[in-house]
Amino acid sequence: MEPHRWLPLEANPDVTNQFLKQLGIHPDWQFVDVYGMEPELLSMVPRPVCAVLLLFPITEKYETFRTEEEERIKTEGQDVKSSVYFMKQTISNACGTIGLIHAIANNKDKMNFESDSSLKKFLEDSLLMTPEERAKYLETYEAIRVTHESSAHEGQTEAPSLDEKVDLHFIALVNVGDHLYELDGRKPFPINHGQTSDDNFLEDAVEVCKKFMERDPEELRFNAIALSAA
Numbered sequence: 001m002e003p004h005r006w007l008p009l010e011a012n013p014d015v016t017n018q019f020l021k022q023l024g025i026h027p028d029w030q031f032v033d034v035y036g037m038e039p040e041l042l043s044m045v046p047r048p049v050c051a052v053l054l055l056f057p058i059t060e061k062y063e064t065f066r067t068e069e070e071e072r073i074k075t076e077g078q079d080v081k082s083s084v085y086f087m088k089q090t091i092s093n094a095c096g097t098i099g100l101i102h103a104i105a106n107n108k109d110k111m112n113f114e115s116d117s118s119l120k121k122f123l124e125d126s127l128l129m130t131p132e133e134r135a136k137y138l139e140t141y142e143a144i145r146v147t148h149e150s151s152a153h154e155g156q157t158e159a160p161s162l163d164e165k166v167d168l169h170f171i172a173l174v175n176v177g178d179h180l181y182e183l184d185g186r187k188p189f190p191i192n193h194g195q196t197s198d199d200n201f202l203e204d205a206v207e208v209c210k211k212f213m214e215r216d217p218e219e220l221r222f223n224a225i226a227l228s229a230a
Helices: 012-021 059-078 093-107 120-127 131-139 140-152 201-215
Strands: 029-034 048-056 168-176 179-183 191-195 221-227
Touching: 012 093, 012 140, 029 048, 029 140, 048 093, 048 201, 059 168, 059 201, 093 120, 093 140, 093 168, 120 131, 120 140, 168 201, 179 201, 191 201, 201 221
Parallel strands: none
Antiparallel strands: 029 221, 048 168, 048 221, 168 179, 179 191
16 A cells, blocks of 8 residues: 655744644744754743754664664663653654644643644544554544645745655654653654753753764754744
8 A cells, every 4th residue: 555645844933833823722832943052042942842843864873873772772671651642653754743743742731722623633532542543543634634735835945746755854852741752753662861841851852952963963954943932
């Protein structure tokens, strides 16, 4: 069967904020650019921050690391709170939407949803599903697919064709129960990056982003946006 394939989203706050609005979320929280990892640039990001989306290139170095990380965690184990909402990615190029779902789902208590919000319904319907079942549900969930398609055409750069291979990938970083989790639908489980707090979350998330950059020092295609209180 032909795998599901969507157009990729841009790591552009205008695009992601419009997307959230169309999914029925009040603009109390808005995505903003993280212009750099230095303290003076981070000080420009409005607080509090409840999630960070990182766009990064999938390189050979990264894939080697990802395999090693998975093996290590399978051997050593890790603590993941049962309240972490995590879903797998089965749709090609849907990582931006899945990043948004991860960001909102793990901050649901902070969000104000419209009564007819399609994302609210998706989260309620999928609450008791496994990560794999959530992925399958998204494949058939027209309201989010249609919104994703229109958002993919909103960006500043021309959307690539559906057949074009895209090697950029979104992940979400969130704070659940004062632990920082990396949520990536290509991975089998969330990654617990240790303790954090609401006050230090952005700085802690940026430390995780820096590790991605340090693994591929010759790469420049990194971009982070933060979900901040508007």
